[in-house]
Amino acid sequence: MPALRAGRMAVVPAATSRPGAMPAPKRISVLGATGSVGTSTLDLIGRTPNQFEVVALTAQTNVEALAACALRHCAAFAVVGDASRYQALKERLSGSGIEVAAGAAALIEAAERPADCVMAGISGAAGLGPTMAAVMQGRRVALANKECLVSAGAIFMKAVREAGTELVPVDSEHSGALQAIAGADPAAIERIVLTASGGPFRTWSLEELAHATPQQALCHPNWSMGRKITIDSATMMNKGLELIEAYHLFPVQPHQLEVVVHPQSIVHALVAYRDGSVLAQLASPDMRTPIAVSLAWPSRMAAPTKRLDLVEIGQLTFERPDEGRFRALGLARQAMQQGGMAPAVLNAANEVAVEAFLAGRLGFLQIAQLVAETLEMANGRGLLGEATDLTGVLATDASARRLALNLLGITGTCELPPAR
Numbered sequence: 001m002p003a004l005r006a007g008r009m010a011v012v013p014a015a016t017s018r019p020g021a022m023p024a025p026k027r028i029s030v031l032g033a034t035g036s037v038g039t040s041t042l043d044l045i046g047r048t049p050n051q052f053e054v055v056a057l058t059a060q061t062n063v064e065a066l067a068a069c070a071l072r073h074c075a076a077f078a079v080v081g082d083a084s085r086y087q088a089l090k091e092r093l094s095g096s097g098i099e100v101a102a103g104a105a106a107l108i109e110a111a112e113r114p115a116d117c118v119m120a121g122i123s124g125a126a127g128l129g130p131t132m133a134a135v136m137q138g139r140r141v142a143l144a145n146k147e148c149l150v151s152a153g154a155i156f157m158k159a160v161r162e163a164g165t166e167l168v169p170v171d172s173e174h175s176g177a178l179q180a181i182a183g184a185d186p187a188a189i190e191r192i193v194l195t196a197s198g199g200p201f202r203t204w205s206l207e208e209l210a211h212a213t214p215q216q217a218l219c220h221p222n223w224s225m226g227r228k229i230t231i232d233s234a235t236m237m238n239k240g241l242e243l244i245e246a247y248h249l250f251p252v253q254p255h256q257l258e259v260v261v262h263p264q265s266i267v268h269a270l271v272a273y274r275d276g277s278v279l280a281q282l283a284s285p286d287m288r289t290p291i292a293v294s295l296a297w298p299s300r301m302a303a304p305t306k307r308l309d310l311v312e313i314g315q316l317t318f319e320r321p322d323e324g325r326f327r328a329l330g331l332a333r334q335a336m337q338q339g340g341m342a343p344a345v346l347n348a349a350n351e352v353a354v355e356a357f358l359a360g361r362l363g364f365l366q367i368a369q370l371v372a373e374t375l376e377m378a379n380g381r382g383l384l385g386e387a388t389d390l391t392g393v394l395a396t397d398a399s400a401r402r403l404a405l406n407l408l409g410i411t412g413t414c415e416l417p418p419a420r
Contacts, residue, residue, distance in 0.1 A: 025053040028295070029139075031111060031130050032121030033057040034065040036226050037144040037170060040287050041119050042069055044295065044303060049073075051301070056110035060126070061085060067092035077113060079106040081126070108133045117295060119170075120145045123226065124351060125397050128152060132390055138163045142294035144170035150241050151344035152393040153248035154386075167249070168294040173242055174249055175290035176269030176281030182298070184273070186251035193270040194242055195262035196321065197222050197285075199234040201364075202263060206325055212364040214357060222265040222285045231354045232328075235367050236321065240332020244343050247336055254337050259329065261319040266308065284308055327368040335375070341396045342375065342384045348400035349374035356408055374404045 028045060032038045038057075045052045056077040059066040063085045070078040070093060077099045080089045086102035093100050101109065111118060111130040118134040119142045120127060127145035132152075134141050136159060143149070148156045160167050169175055173194040181189065200219050201209055217234040218227060232238035243257050260270075265285040272278045283289045284306040292303040310316075323330040328350070335342040353370040356362040362370060378384055378400055387393045 023051075025051055026117065026295070027053045027055050027115040028117050028119065029056040029110060029113060029115045029134075030054070030119045030121060031056075031058050031107070031127065031134075032060075032119075032123065032144075033069050034059040034062040035121055035123060037121035037287065037291065038069075038119065041121065041291050041295070042073060044288055044292055044301070045073060047304065048302065055115045056113050058107055058110050058122070058130075060122075063088045063092060070098050071096060077101070077110055079110045081107050104129070111139070112137045115139055117142055119291075119294070120148070121170075123147075123228065125151065125348070125394065128390060128394065132156065132159060135159045135163050135165055135167075138165045140166040140168070142168050142170050142291070146171075146241050146245060147347060149245040149248045150347045151397060152387070152390060153244065153343070155388075155390060155393065157248050168297050169245070169249055170287075170290055170294045171242060171245070172268045172283075172285070172287065172290045174246060174269070175293050176267075176283075177246065177250060177271060178297075179281045179293065180269060180271040180279040181250065184271075188273050188275070189250075189252060189256070190272045190274050191256045191258055192246060192250055192252055193258045193260050193272070194239060194246060195260050195265070195267050195269065195318075196236060196239040197233065197265045198261045198263055198319070198321075199236065201234055202261065204325070206365070209325060210363060210365050214360070217357075217364060221263070227358065228351070228354055231357065231367075232350070235328040235364070236326035237328035237332060237350050237368070237371075239321070240329045240335075241347065243332060244336045254333070257336075259321050261321050262316065263319075264313060264316055266310075266313060266316055282308055327365075328371065331368060331371055331375070338384065340384050340386045341378075341393070344387075344393055344396050345375055345378045345383060345400040346371060348397045349404040352401050352404035352408070361408060370404055370407060373407055374400060377403050377407070 030038050030041050054073040054075040057070050057075045058079040060081040063080055066078055075098055080102045083103040090100045107130045111134040118139045120131040121144045125147050128147055131145055131148050177192050218230050220230050220233055239259050246257055266282050267280050270278050270280045286305040288303045289305050292301050321329055335346040349371040353367040357367050383396055383399055
């Protein structure tokens with residue numbers, strides 16, 4: 001088993017202060033402030049404003065929500081990624097003293113501003129550049145962007161190690177594994193088990209899945225999430241992407257990573273050790289718990305989440321995932337084992353497929369089919385080898401999207417309009 005890879009987990013002791021002294025507020029930047037992770041993060045910060053100082057907030061297009069958040073939390077810097085929305089943001093924040101900027105370069109600047117922690121909540125490949133910028137500045141990163149590790153895991157983790165910084169996962173499953181592993185000898189770990197709710201279609205037959213609608217797929221039984229991740233939960237691609245993330249985050253090989261379906265979403269991860277012990281992390285399904293962990297780790301902060309009552313719940317059940325009905329999970333595992341740019345192609349093709357499903361261009365079962373066909377075509381064109389830098393990753397991402405769009409019969413663009 002390999003040694004624990006440097007930078008994989010934040011395990012430094014909490015900073016101490018003089019007796020009787022109030023600790024300085026923690027400086028926080030939130031990339032993707034108007035998304036589900038961003039709004040939950042700001043909800044927590046707003047409940048204890050004396051403990052935090054908001055440095056920078058970003059959004060891609062939602063100027064109204066961004067401006068409201070910047071004013072409410074007294075942010076120093078507000079950035080809208082869509083440069084055409086600059087004037088609208090400037091007008092809304094006129095006279096507030098909040099600095100305003102727009103465009104891709106401004107997103108990078110927001111990530112680089114001095115902060116104690118950067119919440120990386122920009123979804124999709126758009127989050128790669130800003131998150132990497134935060135890492136290269138030595139910022140502690142609370143990672144909620146899957147693509148950083150799925151598409152560019154080796155490159156990203158190398159940058160974390162070289163910067164000597166900390167990476168704390170925000171996904172509930174990886175947060176659970178972090179808490180169950182903290183302080184353990186990496187050589188003592190036998191396996192890590194990530195749990196999956198099974199999504200809205202856990203008991204559906206293949207025939208029923210073939211006729212599943214976007215509206216049905218967006219009705220997750222346990223979690224309130226964005227549209228794309230909710231569809232990924234329905235296909236179980238989300239769990240496949242989390243396997244790839246876990247490989248880069250923790251000191252394990254692919255064969256030591258497992259998925260178990262757990263409909264109640266109470267147990268988020270289990271870590272099995274060589275002495276036969278299995279440590280599990282449990283919590284009510286609320287993203288504010290893992291976000292609170294990422295903001296305060298290795299300390300703990302208050303979160304207004306429902307407290308767990310196992311007697312009230314009554315029972316916890318577990319099942320093997322059915323990769324016959326949920327093919328995406330197997331595709332992700334194969335991409336993880338193949339390595340190179342296979343995970344990046346998988347992720348890019350899946351984004352295109354999900355948007356096509358939401359737009360009514362694909363059936364539910366065709367999401368995984370399009371991903372599989374894109375991977376096969378990319379392999380034939382030699383696109384699955386290693387990339388040496390982020391530019392190469394983004395080039396492969398764009399090529400994979402073009403392949404997937406061509407398979408859909410869509411040309412002249414690299415992506416479908418985002419579903420919001």
